[in-house]
Amino acid sequence: MSADPDSRSLHHSRVSSQSETQSRSQPLPATPDFDAWPVEVAITAIDHDPQILNVTWQDGSQSRYHSIWLRENAADDSTVNPATRERILDLSRLEAWPTIEHAKLEANGAITIDFLPERRRLSFHPGWLRAHDYANLVEHELPLVPRTLWLGSDREEPTTLDATGWMERDHDATSVDSLPKQALEAVIGEGLVRLRNLPTAPGSLDAIARRIGPPRPTNFGNLFDVRAKPDPDSNAYTSLALPPHVDLPTREYQPGLQLLHCLENDTVGGEAVMMDGFAVAEALRERHPAHFATLTRVRWCYANTARTSDYVWFDPMIKLDARGEFDEVRIADFLRGPLMAPFDDVEPAYAALMTLQSLLREPEFALRFSYAPGDLVIFDNRRLLHARDAFDVSQGGSRWLQGCYLERDEARSRLRMLKRAERQARLEDA
Incomplete structure (x- = not known):
């Protein structure tokens, strides 16, 4: 035909x-x-x-x-x-x-x-x-939500919404609810949002996350506890400072969203650090275009070889989509395995890496804030880099976050459903 x-x-x-x-x-x-x-x-x-x-x-x-x-x-x-x-x-x-x-x-x-x-x-x-x-x-x-790149030096705190009573309100897939709509617009547009005054019962994160979509299980479980513990299987489960990173770059498809829910926090130190990885990548492209091109081309090894699992994946550190827009960053120094690139790419790759590492130390990119019990941050794990200052447990107190992962698809689907419900309500009122 x-x-x-x-x-x-x-x-x-x-x-x-x-x-x-x-x-x-x-x-x-x-x-x-x-x-x-x-x-x-x-x-x-x-x-x-x-x-x-x-x-x-x-x-x-x-x-x-x-x-x-x-x-x-x-x-x-x-x-x-x-x-x-x-x-x-x-x-x-x-x-x-x-x-x-x-x-x-x-x-x-x-x-x-x-x-x-x-x-x-x-x-x-x-x-x-x-x-x-x-x-x-x-x-x-x-786009579903216009993307906005940001510097930590331009803001005092993340986009923050009061979630008092949100979990007590009726919820279904077709309901009109302004809180999740605002939250998801911030996550999709800026990569980060903070909700305050949520319940602090252990495990309540699962029900909170399901207001967006089903959590993605990993080798750390459906929910994972971020607190210092004996015999840790990740640096996150210590009181040490953590450098800027994304989680699970060792996976073929690293989780799209991460949720961190504060249940307890009365320790000294331990401030959260967030930075827009796309803003860092844009700065690298503007200042060092050759290094930027190298990091979009050379495939690095990401490895998590724990006692009971062995995850390995190879990908560029900065990935662009078919339109040349930023799609994801894979930055996590402590999860990089040996570089297995063509011989002539090794020195340019390390030169580009060290330039990027220097950028990550520039204070203008970092947004610092403290967690209070009942706080929840939702961020794009394929865009934002998160870090943590060290905290002191020798003087008592505890710092306990619970976390889980979702996919970007769940956030986009939920936001489309909320927008659909709004359109339907307008049609019914017309």
């Missing part, structure tokens, strides 16, 4: 002035998902040829959609399972390339299309179409 551009003919449809706004008497069609799509901009006109639908919006912008894309993203029960909204259509089973025979702009603002070769009439929701305008990706493709 293939599209035949030479066979295209042009058809037009324009809504009358009396029906430019959505008719309340005629419901809009379903969408191929469970989300709510407000119609913030109405469609004023459409035209089409067999392979392309052109849409003109009330604000003057124009969108284009391929016939094959529209056919695959319809919401009827020949395309998606209405119970799960998962696609059941197999395009290769159609007799020929799907084309548009006729398109009509309905009074309620939806678009109805007759498709060949099936002779199937399908309707499309205008709010959904606007949100999925792939012909204008530069204009419309926005």
Whole structure:
């Protein structure tokens, strides 16, 4: 099957002035998902040829959609399972390339299309179409939350929210709740948030974490205790200072989020230290571009060879995504194994490493703060570096944090659900 551009003919449809706004008497069609799509901009006109639908919006912008894309993203029960909204259509089973025979702009603002070769009439929701305008990706493709790089010297404390009573409030996947929305926006945008006045019962972190998503178990368990203990299997379980690092860079997919929940803290010292690893990497790129390029290319060995486990992974210290944006950093000196790089890369790699290590000691990057019982910090473990000042246990007192890991996916999913609930509430109030 293939599209035949030479066979295209042009058809037009324009809504009358009396029906430019959505008719309340005629419901809009379903969408191929469970989300709510407000119609913030109405469609004023459409035209089409067999392979392309052109849409003109009330604000003057124009969108284009391929016939094959529209056919695959319809919401009827020949395309998606209405119970799960998962696609059941197999395009290769159609007799020929799907084309548009006729398109009509309905009074309620939806678009109805007759498709060949099936002779199937399908309707499309205008709010959904606007949100999925792939012909204008530069204009419309926005991140879930804009990313903000920061320096510790520019702030006195993390973004901090009062969580008093949060765990006592009713919760379900469709509820509108401003606290987790603000918290997740901070985590996704800045990499860090602190919640205060949460319960301090041991183990309560599990229920707190599940307000976002299921914890990720590791060899340290679902929850782990961060406090000095005899016979430690990690430097974290001592009173020693810890250098800036991410956790578990030894894994193929290091945990996306880390939660640290303070249950007790009346020791001397032990301040938390956080720094934006992406801001450090950006500073390296600006000041030492050759070293930056080396650390995005050379694969370092990360190893955690404990008594009962042996985790090893090789990856660059700074990773970029397909668009060249920062995706993650893997910085943890105490978890690096021997560098196994090509011979000519070894000296440049160490030169770049030492330059990065010097940057990490610059005070402008570090944000220091103390934990109080009931505090919870949530941070992006693939972006933020965390550290700790040494604390003194010789004079009594205790410092007890419980921690767990989640995935970035859980935070993004939960935030999308909260935004969906907000949109649905606005539609119901309209």
